[in-house]
Amino acid sequence: xxxxxRPSPPxxxxxxxxxxRVAAAPAPAPASxxxxxxxxxxxGLESEAEFxxxxxxxxxxxxxxxxxxxxxxxxxxxxxxxxxxxxxxxSPGAAGEAAAELPGPPQRLARALWYVRLAHHxxxxxxxxxxxxxxxxxxxxxxxxxxxxxxxxxxxxLRRICQHGGAPAEAAAALLGRVRCRDHEAVPFDVFRYxxxxxxxxxxxxxxxxxxxxVLDGGSGAADGRVCQAVLRALEDALGIGHVALPGRYLxxxxxxxxxxxxxxxxxALQERKLxxxxxRDEFLRxxxxxxxxxxxxxx
Numbered sequence: 001x002x003x004x005x006r007p008s009p010p011x012x013x014x015x016x017x018x019x020x021r022v023a024a025a026p027a028p029a030p031a032s033x034x035x036x037x038x039x040x041x042x043x044g045l046e047s048e049a050e051f052x053x054x055x056x057x058x059x060x061x062x063x064x065x066x067x068x069x070x071x072x073x074x075x076x077x078x079x080x081x082x083x084x085x086x087x088x089x090x091s092p093g094a095a096g097e098a099a100a101e102l103p104g105p106p107q108r109l110a111r112a113l114w115y116v117r118l119a120h121h122x123x124x125x126x127x128x129x130x131x132x133x134x135x136x137x138x139x140x141x142x143x144x145x146x147x148x149x150x151x152x153x154x155x156x157x158l159r160r161i162c163q164h165g166g167a168p169a170e171a172a173a174a175l176l177g178r179v180r181c182r183d184h185e186a187v188p189f190d191v192f193r194y195x196x197x198x199x200x201x202x203x204x205x206x207x208x209x210x211x212x213x214x215v216l217d218g219g220s221g222a223a224d225g226r227v228c229q230a231v232l233r234a235l236e237d238a239l240g241i242g243h244v245a246l247p248g249r250y251l252x253x254x255x256x257x258x259x260x261x262x263x264x265x266x267x268x269a270l271q272e273r274k275l276x277x278x279x280x281r282d283e284f285l286r287x288x289x290x291x292x293x294x295x296x297x298x299x300x
Contacts, residue, residue, distance in 0.1 A: 060087070072126035073118040109153065112137045113160055121200045131193045151181035154192060158199050165203035166210060168282070171289035175202055178298040191299055198296055202289065209288035213281050222278040232284075236291050 052058045064083055073079040112134035119126035138157065139149045158180065162172035179195040181187050216223035216231065 071118040151185040152183040155180040161199040167206040225277040228279040
């Protein structure tokens with residue numbers, strides 16, 4: 001058969017020709033000692049795939065994607081940017097990564113806080129995985145302490161979670177009083193996860209209450225006190241009576257307070273003949289989050 005009927009691909013033909021040409025008559029190196037552009041140190045050409053493998057880029061990107069799938073962060077692009085920054089020697093991210101490996105509590109707390117913030121608590125698998133990583137970071141033993149998370153580090157982590165949210169300080173303090181442990185106590189993982197999850201649910205509950213007040217005040221900064229009290233009573237009824245073991249159910253209960261229920265509660269309040277006073281945003285948030293904290297099951 002005529003071999004011309006099955007021509008080789010142009011790229012492969014040119015590559016084969018170039019290799020034979022270089023092997024037959026290698027070009028002299030320039031006076032500066034630099035290799036020709038596109039020419040490997042061994043005298044041959046390196047393909048794109050070979051370069052990526054040799055530089056370790058393929059394994060690096062694969063590892064980064066696995067980290068994203070494992071953590072499932074709310075902002076994957078920011079997560080990847082932070083991840084690759086930590087790989088660059090001398091960068092601020094790398095310095096923070098090195099500091100996080102030190103045995104001091106501030107570094108471990110910062111690293112644990114970074115872990116628990118990666119994924120939303122509704123992503124249960126990712127959240128539990130990240131909480132487990134934070135638990136291991138805090139529980140790493142040093143020269144002067146045994147491995148394990150004590151109540152002091154656990155309570156400080158919860159305080160930092162609430163500190164960076166929009167929940168009122170009174171509600172955060174009351175919540176910490178229910179879920180914290182004594183400083184010398186060893187904290188099991190289930191208690192650790194419960195406390196971390198409850199703090200994040202409080203922050204989300206406060207954000208939803210703030211958005212609800214934005215509807216009530218119409219942008220004026222103050223709302224009718226009668227309407228606010230009616231909404232708070234309806235919210236309390238939706239949360240139910242007694243303690244709930246799973247903090248996520250508080251948000252589920254609040255979501256059952258649909259537009260019809262709110263509209264009915266506000267309509268009844270407006271029909272009252274009493275002279276109503278105004279309620280500020282801060283007061284509404286304090287009362288709404290107090291309802292949430294009252295339903296949190298204390299840690300025994």
